[in-house]
Amino acid sequence: MSDQVNKSLLKDNFYQAVNGEWLKHAKIPADHSTTGGFRDLVDQIDKTLMKDSDKLLSGKMQPKTKPMAEYKKFYAMAMNFQKRDDDGDKPLLPILNQVESLSSLKNLNAHLADWTLSGMPLPFGFDVDSDMKNAKINALSAYAPALFLPDKNYYKPGNKAAKKLMPIFTKMNQQLLILAGYSAPDADDIVANAKKFDKMIAPHVMSPEQMAKVQNTYHPDSFEHFAKYSKYVDLTSQIKALIGTVPKKINVVEPAYYKVMDKIVNPDNFNMMKDWMIVNIVMDCSDCLSEEFRQTGSVYGRALSGQKKAVSQKKAAYYLASGTFDQVVGLYYGHKYFGPKAKADVLKMVHKMIGVYKKRLANNTWLTKQTRQHAIEKLENLVPQVGYPDHLDPLFKKFKVTTTADGGTILSNLIKFTQIATKDMYAHWNKPVKRTRWEMPADEVNAYYHPLKNIIVFPAAILQAPFYSLKQSASANYGGIGAVMAHEISHAFDNNGSQFDKYGNMNNWWTKSDKANFNKRAKAMVDEFNGIPYAGGKVNGKLIVSENIADAGGLSCALEAAKSTDHPDLQAFFINWARIWRMKATTAYKRLLLSIDVHAPGELRVQVQVKNLDDFYKAFNIKPGDGMYLAPEKRVKIW
Structure with missing residues (x-):
């Protein structure tokens, strides 16, 4: 009953036609x-x-x-x-005592390396990953701290969600601190100070929309210059203790924050910062007590x-x-x-999808020969990780x-x-990047593309129904896992992935005219989704553009693969695409995703994307006047 398709709705609301019965009962x-x-x-x-x-x-x-x-x-x-x-609270007390015993930033400097290794919260942080301009080598990056609320937009005056959430956050942390042995008045003061410190950070970090553009996260700087951002924190000694030397350069992911670091992390704010650390520690540790x-x-x-x-x-x-x-x-x-046989079978399917994509690139009509060849070379260097690691x-x-x-x-x-x-x-700093190293466990239901390694990863967990099953038709499987595979391949050519070459380096391999053409098409994708009403808010087309480009490319590529089979069933293809994205969620969760998630809501991934494909209209005989109809000149086509 739950998978029953309402044929009377197919032409007007495809998502509801496929999932409406399920939504009623789920x-x-x-x-x-x-x-x-x-x-x-x-x-x-x-x-x-x-x-x-x-x-x-x-x-x-x-x-x-x-x-x-x-x-x-x-x-x-x-x-x-x-x-x-x-x-x-006994396991927690030694950690809290460490923070309580701090008397000054100078005192903190003596513990910075140890605290970094132990994962203690600090209002500045570092990471080691591929260098965006030299992806074969691991480099050092500096990050801004996370906020208490989901993102900086929640801190704007009059934000309705923040007015509801912050009192809940406050009360919870007051209760946690009391459980940790603090008196009620002390708990109130500590949380109040922590919130003040958090609010000082918020204006200087990037929004989700800004973070969604990969170029916004690359700001190489000399470490000597970076270390001067703080008069009070010995960043040089901290890094030297962690990697054994003082590096020549560092990528400052959010320079706007570090430029004002002295205004936030200073002796006058030290007690506020301590309380911010205490609140973070107790929150982070609460699930293991x-x-x-x-x-x-x-x-x-x-x-x-x-x-x-x-x-x-x-x-x-x-x-x-x-x-x-x-x-x-x-x-x-x-x-x-999952096992080796399934791993081999799915790997063949991935290579087939890569082959289909390669053919589509070779026959592309809006790229010049030079850019097209670079795109094909990038595809030929793409490495799939399927199922689970060898070791x-x-x-x-x-x-x-x-x-x-x-x-x-x-x-x-x-x-x-x-x-x-x-x-x-x-x-791993300054050492060669291990391109084959698995980052996602095999039991995680997910998949991803890594632009700096030029790899696509499909853990075993996602390689089952409704995405993939021998009990489903080949067309249904292509509408499921095939579209997901091609989606990840498409990330190599979305607005972010397209800035990286076949080696994973941020490097422009486009002609000027091709890049302008691509940007025009990407803008059309932004506009197609931007402002759509959803969950009491509106979709931010800029936030979700990279995932939408990948959806569009993945769906069109998987469709071509399905059409190449002996008995293609395009209705089954599109119906399974609608089925894999079905979701019933709380209103609060929908609104949260609308604010921070780089993916479009599942319903819109179905409703909007299928309208861009001419074969969708043929499969369901959709005509002008039908709810699912979109005029040909408005259909967005990229890959």
């Missing part, structure tokens, strides 16, 4: 903010892996590797709810998403353990539930759990693992 679980395509797969995988984790814990299943044995130990600690409740801490610490996040209640205690314990050992659990999932990342072999019997707590282990992982990250 219920959002109380511990969710959404239900539907992706979310249903996540729930299915969680259920499977939680069952296996319990077998591991009970001894019905034995760990086959040493890292899985360590995962078992950590999962046992996460599941020991009585011990966690008995400990209360007692049940009261966990429940209290989830209140703000649930308000953001409209989730009615926290996830179950058991599921939260699983998330805590599996998230810590994500690549270990992912590799287990990939081997057991576990060596990092996870270093994770050794200190059990409760040996004096360990969940929090002390997490800090130790963070130190190991952070040291590992900084050890």
Whole structure:
């Protein structure tokens, strides 16, 4: 019943025609903010892996590797709810005492490297990743701190969402601090100071729309010049302790923030900054302490998403353990539930999609020969990662759990693992980029394109129904996983990916006329979505343009692949495209995504994109006057 298509609506509201019956009956679980395509797969995988984790814990299943044995130990600690409740705030106190003992910024300077390795919150941060101009080498970047509210737009005067959210944030953190042993008056003061400090940061960080443009995040600077942004923080000594030397250059992701850093991070604001750190620490640690801490610490996040209640205690314990050992659990999932045969089969499908895309580029009519050839070369250098990695990342072999019997707590282990992982990250500075290294675990329902590595990644978890199944027709599979694969390929040629060459370097390989033509088409995609009413707000076409370009390219490329099969069924192709994006969500979550998500709402990914394809009109005999009709001259075509 839920997959029944309402044929009477096909010409007027395609999304409702395919998903309307499902939407009527679908219920959002109380511990969710959404239900539907992706979310249903996540729930299915969680259920499977939680069952296996319990077998591991009970001894019905034995760990086959040493890292899985360590995962078992950590999962046992996460599941020991009585011990966690008995400990209360004890695991947290040594960390809070470290912050409380700070007397000045000069005092903080002596601890900066250690604190960075331990993941302690600081109002400045660093990362090591591919250099955008020399993608073969790992470089150093500086980042601005995260805000309490979802993005800087929430801090504008009169923002209605902020008026609702900030009191919830305030009350939750006051309660968390009381649980951590602070008196009610002290908790009130600490949270008030933290909010003041957070508000000082907000005007100087980028908005989601600004961050969505990759060129806005690349600002190379000499480290000598960068270090002068602060008179009070010894950035030079901090970095020297982390990478062993003072680098010649650094990428300052958000220079506007660092230019005013002295106005924010200074002796006059030191106590405010300390309180900001305390609030962040208690929030970040709340999910690995007692049940009261966990429940209290989830209140703000649930308000953001409209989730009615926290996830179950058991599921939260699983998330805590599996998230810590994500690549270990992912590799287990990939081997057991996907396997080498499926990996080989899907890899063939990816290469077929690359071949179709290559053909489309070769026959492209709006690019000059020079740009077209560069695009084809980039495609030929594209490396797919499918299913799961061949080997576990060596990092996870270093994770050794200190059990409760040996004096360990969940929090002390997490800090130790963070130190190991952070040291590992900084050890990669100025070293060759490992292009084949997996960043996403195989049990994650997702896929992505990495412009600096020129790779596309499809974890095992997404390679199942409704995206892909032997029980579905080839056309339906192309409308599902085929379109997702081609979507990720298209990211190599969206408004961001198109700025990177075949090696992953930010490098203009376009002729001037071709770039102007592309920008004109991208602008048409912005305009097609911009201002569409949704969830009480309006769609920001600029925020979502890169994902929309990838959707358009992916759908058109997958359509061509479907048409090349022996018995193409274009109705099945489009219907499965509509099905994979079905989602029922709380209004709060819809509004949150509208503000910060670079993807269009699922309903609009279906409704708007299909109108751009001429074959959609033929498949469903759509004519002028039908709700799904868009005049040919208004149809946006890029790839």
